[in-house]
Amino acid sequence: MTIELDGTVVITVPHRRMELFVEPFLRQKSAWILRHINKMKKTGQRTVLSSSQKDYEASKKDVWEYITKRLEFFNSFYRYSYNRVSIRNQSSLWGSCTRAGNLQFNYKLKFVPPKTLDYVVVHELCHLKEHNHSDRFWKLVARMIPDYKIIRKSLHTYILKEG
Numbered sequence: 001m002t003i004e005l006d007g008t009v010v011i012t013v014p015h016r017r018m019e020l021f022v023e024p025f026l027r028q029k030s031a032w033i034l035r036h037i038n039k040m041k042k043t044g045q046r047t048v049l050s051s052s053q054k055d056y057e058a059s060k061k062d063v064w065e066y067i068t069k070r071l072e073f074f075n076s077f078y079r080y081s082y083n084r085v086s087i088r089n090q091s092s093l094w095g096s097c098t099r100a101g102n103l104q105f106n107y108k109l110k111f112v113p114p115k116t117l118d119y120v121v122v123h124e125l126c127h128l129k130e131h132n133h134s135d136r137f138w139k140l141v142a143r144m145i146p147d148y149k150i151i152r153k154s155l156h157t158y159i160l161k162e163g
Helices: 016-043 053-078 107-111 114-126 135-144 148-157
Strands: 047-051 085-088 095-097 103-106 158-162
Touching: 047 107, 053 085, 053 103, 053 107, 053 114, 053 135, 095 114, 103 107, 103 114, 107 114, 107 158, 114 135, 114 148, 135 148, 148 158
Parallel strands: 047 158, 085 103
Antiparallel strands: 095 103
């Protein structure tokens, strides 16, 4: 059984004869199904970003090239030093910055609008100067992305998923 983002319930049965068991199963699980549908409605419309290892391998070079160009563009204003840039297939982070100055980005950024990708790039770039989320950090982000609060909130409409 799967509950889709729009609340549609999909039941998959292995054999045609098993269809006899679907209705009793649904009756038994109805409270659980309704509870989960209501929970999904409360969280609003969301987009699941799921991909295969094959897609990741095929795309990561192009994503790396695009992100490094955006890094170069934004860093022409900030002028921070960073080490390695890597592209990962992560299920919980859009990007990260290590204390050693390595920047890591999720390859699923290829699925978000360019302005959102730019926000993530600037966010991680600013961590090179402020390795926290202080007021000073957000002021650095706002220099290049003045509407960062709106864009940051829009990232919550995506669900990162391995698959």
